[in-house]
Amino acid sequence: MHDYSELEEFLNAQGIRFDSDVTLKEYTTFRLGGAAKVFVQPRHADELALLQAWLAGHALPVFLLGGGSNLLVSDEGFAGVVIHPQFGEEPRILHQSTDRLQVYVPASARAPLAGKKISAKGFAGLEFLTTIPGHFGGSVIQNAGCYGHELKDSLVNVELAHQGNAQTLPNIACDFRYRDSLFKRDSSYWIAGATLELPKGDAGAIEARIAEYKARRIASQPKNRRSAGSIFKNPPADISDKKAWQLIEAANLRGVKEGGAEISAEHCNFIVNNGHATAADVYKLIRLAEQRVFEATGVRLEREVVLVGNFAEL
Ligand SMILES: Cc1cc2nc3c(=O)[nH]c(=O)nc-3n(C[C@H](O)[C@H](O)[C@H](O)COP(=O)(O)OP(=O)(O)OC[C@H]3O[C@@H](n4cnc5c(N)ncnc54)[C@H](O)[C@@H]3O)c2cc1C
Structure with a gap:
């Protein structure tokens, strides 16, 4: 267990916006995942550098969150500091x-x-x-x-x-x-x-x-379904001439379900949240695809999606 009181003091002193125990699922396109212990929203690049300098001297887990469209956050969330820049919209x-x-x-x-x-x-x-x-x-x-x-x-x-x-x-x-x-x-x-x-x-x-x-x-993409886009990268040409979705299809996984998650029937390099999935359901399908594709084709798929939090025991 980490102690966040010093961080909170620092953030208050610097006037950097933060909240505690913020549910991350609203910040991800999968709409999955538990809470972050501390959720910090720096408003300009100087605050980002200041925060980084302070955190370098303190052993707290840190994660940078953008639009959450390439993430799978664990159901338990992230026991650490999530930094979500708020530097504005305008080019x-x-x-x-x-x-x-x-x-x-x-x-x-x-x-x-x-x-x-x-x-x-x-x-x-x-x-x-x-x-x-x-x-x-x-x-x-x-x-x-x-x-x-x-x-x-x-x-x-x-x-x-x-x-x-x-x-x-x-x-x-x-x-x-x-x-x-x-x-x-x-x-x-x-x-x-x-x-x-x-x-x-x-x-x-x-x-x-x-x-x-x-x-x-x-x-080409699943309609009206929450996802994180392509789960796996396409393998390099010297490993396979097939795209990731073709390898997943070759392993007979199109449409396979786990709880509320599904290897999309429309685009099988997508895993979709059918509305009641957990992050654990999605993770099990990721592992299944990795194993079955390796058994069927000898190719080890490389993940494009980034895992946040603890999935070790699943
Ligand atoms: C329906 C759908 C379709 C998609 N299609 C494509 C596609 O065609 N091509 C493609 O490339 N991608 C695609 N994606 C994936 C994703 O949208 C992109 O990769 C996107 O650029 C990720 O940006 P993000 O802000 O959501 O990053 P996040 O998901 O928030 O984070 C991704 C990674 O970037 C890091 N990160 C984010 N912001 C910062 C920062 N400011 N500083 C340091 N690290 C940071 C995070 O820590 C994490 O490691 C798709 C996703 C979906 C849901």
């Missing part, structure tokens, strides 16, 4: 010319909304982001992408807190890969926001791409 234009736009997007901006606002200015490259849930900081961590585009393609640099200091890392230093980055591998980097650069595009073509991507989503 800030840094430089605009007839052919290019440089824009800073805060970590807490809703990614699809930021994608829409920037695309509406007639600059191209973020059309794909209009279809990906979550906050912008989370999309940097994951190098979010779809339909042949990834966030890294437009990203100039990332503003973050590291070792208690505010820093800016250029794209090349972020080691972006498929659904991966330096930050996903090392949780000591806390994202405050990032600068993007986009070329001028044809407004009609931008709008058409947004509509096309939206239609493709509607056609």
Whole structure:
């Protein structure tokens, strides 16, 4: 058991907003999970760095929460400090010319909304982001992408807190890969926001791409079901020429249920909450898919979804 009284004193003294015993399920797209012991909502990047510096000297478990669209939080919740940045929604234009736009997007901006606002200015490259849930900081961590585009393609640099200091890392230093980055591998980097650069595009073509991507989503993804998107990454080509959903299908798992959770019959790399699932139900299906796919195909699936809290005894 940790003692949070010193943290609460610090947060009160600094005027940083926080609450205790906050249920996390409202903050996740799965709508699953128990409570966080302390839930902190810093309002700007300086507060984030200050918080990081203080926590570095105190052995408390910490988790950074964005839009919760790639998470499975355990039913017992997270016995530690959850940090949920509240740096605002608005992309800030840094430089605009007839052919290019440089824009800073805060970590807490809703990614699809930021994608829409920037695309509406007639600059191209973020059309794909209009279809990906979550906050912008989370999309940097994951190098979010779809339909042949990834966030890294437009990203100039990332503003973050590291070792208690505010820093800016250029794209090349972020080691972006498929659904991966330096930050996903090392949780000591806390994202405050990032600068993007986009070329001028044809407004009609931008709008058409947004509509096309939206239609493709509607056609391929589970409807009216809570999920965290793809549970597993597609394996690299040297491991398998099949996508994760094809491997799960090959293991005969399409539509398989556990309690209130289901390996989606519509898209079997999604697990859906049918309304009364527990995080434990979802976790059991994740483990089942890992085991059965390995037995059926010899491929070890790699998780894209991030587990928060304790699942060890399930
Ligand atoms: C229906 C659906 C469809 C989806 N489709 C796609 C898709 O096509 N492509 C795709 O890439 N993803 C997809 N996803 C997954 C998810 O939406 C993205 O990965 C998204 O970018 C995650 O952002 P988030 O803010 O929700 O992150 P969260 O789920 O809150 O967190 C994810 C990880 O990022 C870390 N994190 C979050 N914010 C910060 C921060 N400020 N600093 C440091 N660490 C942070 C968390 O600690 C965690 O490790 C989909 C999800 C759903 C529900």
